[in-house]
Amino acid sequence: MKxxxxxxxxxxxxxVYYCYIERDRTAYAxxxxxxxxxxxxxxxNPLKVFGTEPWLIKIGDHVDITAxxxxxSHDGGIWVARGLDPELNKYDSFKPITxxxxxxxxxxxxxxxxxxxxDNVIIGGYSxxxxxxxxxxxxxxxxxxxxxxxxxxxxxxxxxxxxxxHMSQEQKRAYLQKKHPEWFE
Numbered sequence: 800m801k802x803x804x805x806x807x808x809x810x811x812x813x814x815v816y817y818c819y820i821e822r823d824r825t826a827y828a829x830x831x832x833x834x835x836x837x838x839x840x841x842x843x844n845p846l847k848v849f850g851t852e853p854w855l856i857k858i859g860d861h862v863d864i865t866a867x868x869x870x871x872s873h874d875g876g877i878w879v880a881r882g883l884d885p886e887l888n889k890y891d892s893f894k895p896i897t898x899x900x901x902x903x904x905x906x907x908x909x910x911x912x913x914x915x916x917x918d919n920v921i922i923g924g925y926s927x928x929x930x931x932x933x934x935x936x937x938x939x940x941x942x943x944x945x946x947x948x949x950x951x952x953x954x955x956x957x958x959x960x961x962x963x964x965h966m967s968q969e970q971k972r973a974y975l976q977k978k979h980p981e982w983f984e
Contacts, residue, residue: 828853836860836900843868852893859900859918867907870896874912899934908943919949 824841831845832854839862841848848868849856855872858864874892881887894913898904902916905924916922916932923939923946932938937947961978963971976983
């Protein structure tokens with residue numbers, strides 16, 4: 800009987816905890832120790848995004864961290880080094896991660912230890928960032944490589960821009976059906 804009540808209590812605590820995270824993920828990331836700028840959004844669970852050393856991560860203003868993104872601020876390879884030299888059993892290996900302003904990090908991307916991402920950067924989904932990313936660039940891949948620059952991207956998207964950002968799903972669908980009926984054939 801006691802175990803049953805403890806399990807119910809645990810589920811209740813998890814539910815309250817999850818609701819807190821869902822309500823304001825940025826505030827929760829700050830509570831974990833992540834230094835987060837203003838005007839951004841975190842679309843994933845901060846507990847899974849920022850790893851075991853969240854206080855080594857600095858995020859600028861207007862940064863979009865999409866679902867599944869992970870920041871890895873430690874080097875797990877030290878495990879093997881410890882197996883070769885027992886003196887290393889008391890050591891870890893860390894490097895901070897810095898993300899500039901106005902950055903979009905695509906779904907399920909992985910940011911490795913010691914990375915600096917500049918300002919005005921787009922990181923394609925499922926990318927593994929193993930090297931610093933210059934400002935005004937677009938990178939993607941495993942490992943991520945530069946694929947374009949911001950100026951070229953902005954020129955390319957002009958033809959696809961539609962004023963639907965603050966519409967409901969129904970309004971957006973109706974607008975797109977009217978503007979591009981061929982998309983719905």
